[in-house]
Amino acid sequence: MLRTAIVGGSGYTGIELLRILKLHPRANVVAVTSRKYAGHSVGEVFPSLHGYNDLLFTEPDVSYLSKSAEWIFTAVPHKAAMSVVPQFLDAGLRVIDLSADFRLRDRRTYETWYQAHTAPEQLDKAVYGLPEIYRKDIAHAQLVANPGCYPTGAIIPLVPLLHSGIINSQGIIADSKSGASGAGRSLSLGTLYCEVNEGLKAYKVAEHRHMPEIEQELSVAAGKPVVITFTPHLVPMTRGILTTIYARLAREVSIGKVLVAIKEFYKDSPFVRVFPEGAFPDIFYVRGSNFCDIGAKIDRHTNTLVLVSAIDNLVKGASGQAVQNLNIMAGLEESLGLDTIPLCP
Ligand SMILES: NC(=O)c1ccc[n+]([C@@H]2O[C@H](COP(=O)([O-])OP(=O)(O)OC[C@H]3O[C@@H](n4cnc5c(N)ncnc54)[C@H](OP(=O)(O)O)[C@@H]3O)[C@@H](O)[C@H]2O)c1
Numbered sequence: 001m002l003r004t005a006i007v008g009g010s011g012y013t014g015i016e017l018l019r020i021l022k023l024h025p026r027a028n029v030v031a032v033t034s035r036k037y038a039g040h041s042v043g044e045v046f047p048s049l050h051g052y053n054d055l056l057f058t059e060p061d062v063s064y065l066s067k068s069a070e071w072i073f074t075a076v077p078h079k080a081a082m083s084v085v086p087q088f089l090d091a092g093l094r095v096i097d098l099s100a101d102f103r104l105r106d107r108r109t110y111e112t113w114y115q116a117h118t119a120p121e122q123l124d125k126a127v128y129g130l131p132e133i134y135r136k137d138i139a140h141a142q143l144v145a146n147p148g149c150y151p152t153g154a155i156i157p158l159v160p161l162l163h164s165g166i167i168n169s170q171g172i173i174a175d176s177k178s179g180a181s182g183a184g185r186s187l188s189l190g191t192l193y194c195e196v197n198e199g200l201k202a203y204k205v206a207e208h209r210h211m212p213e214i215e216q217e218l219s220v221a222a223g224k225p226v227v228i229t230f231t232p233h234l235v236p237m238t239r240g241i242l243t244t245i246y247a248r249l250a251r252e253v254s255i256g257k258v259l260v261a262i263k264e265f266y267k268d269s270p271f272v273r274v275f276p277e278g279a280f281p282d283i284f285y286v287r288g289s290n291f292c293d294i295g296a297k298i299d300r301h302t303n304t305l306v307l308v309s310a311i312d313n314l315v316k317g318a319s320g321q322a323v324q325n326l327n328i329m330a331g332l333e334e335s336l337g338l339d340t341i342p343l344c345p
């Protein structure tokens with residue numbers, strides 16, 4: 001059994017890790033931290049896990065965790081992650097970090113969008129944890145930087161098409177709608193029920209921190225710098241991200257060929273489902289699962305390819321993807337413990 005610990009287990013990605021790992025046949029959670037709930041049991045804090053997990057939350061004590069576990073999930077906010085991750089690495093543990101702290105390879109880019117980096121020596125050692133693209137590197141990594149939720153939904157559909165030159169690398173527009181769990185479980189005015197329910201708004205227009213992460217990965221796929229227009233929206237729902245992407249076709253191509261190109265690229269990726277012509281994803285079809293669903297249509301009027309992707313932000317956008325990375329790092333089958341059917345409706 002893989003002995004794992006979760007730092008920041010009382011948040012939304014933490015409870016999702018606890019839920020997924022409870023049913024994982026080859027991994028156990030041996031420690032879980034929360035400063036606020038230290039001393040309380042998991043079932044007390046999360047009644048949905050009552051009877052499934054009798055662990056007590058502990059303080060995030062690195063030396064205790066390093067002695068208890070071999071694998072660490074850091075499910076804490078950015079900045080908090082970079083203050084503990086190097087200590088786990090020094091202790092010889094393997095880490096999957098769910099924060100943004102190690103996703104950007106370029107220190108200056110990180111510091112422009114976030115804050116000063118206190119562990120910059122790890123930036124080029126960390127492997128970007130998108131298994132569909134970096135599976136081979138993830139297998140040997142000591143530190144995996146689990147991708148952001150919006151980037152996962154935007155990068156997966158676009159990479160095969162940039163790679164094959166089917167779409168133009170310039171002028172891409174990604175428009176994403178997310179449920180409120182994307183903002184985490186801590187109290188904030190913007191995600192209170194009355195602020196979200198029956199509303200629908202764009203936020204951080206042209207300045208969301210996931211933009212440089214998406215551009216980093218699209219640039220690798222295109223082999224040249226790619227910049228995008230990215231607009232996130234907050235939708236009155238709990239989980240799910242639907243992303244609609246507009247890209248100019250670089251050459252005359254049929255929708256059938258576009259879909260085949262995406263399908264072929266992901267033929268060994270169990271969690272990417274490409275819909276047949278005329279069918280489009282819905283967050284209902286991925287809820288609670290690790291799938292990334294993709295649909296596409298060509299708007300002949302403007303010669304634009306319209307791509308639509310759907311993920312569950314807490315699963316493929318965070319904790320499911322983190323467990324997928326754990327499986328790859330441990331040499332297990334990639335889908336182990338993740339083979340769940342989405343909750344629809
Ligand atoms: N929510 C999503 O959809 C999503 C998707 C992809 C990635 N992420 C990323 O995953 C990470 C966790 O997100 P989340 O939504 O689960 O956040 P969250 O609900 O706010 O939970 C944060 C967790 O971190 C702990 N924590 C906070 N500050 C800490 C510190 N300084 N030291 C140690 N523990 C600390 C909190 O517990 P205590 O304060 O009690 O210690 C809590 O358990 C974030 O970096 C986020 O950006 C989230």
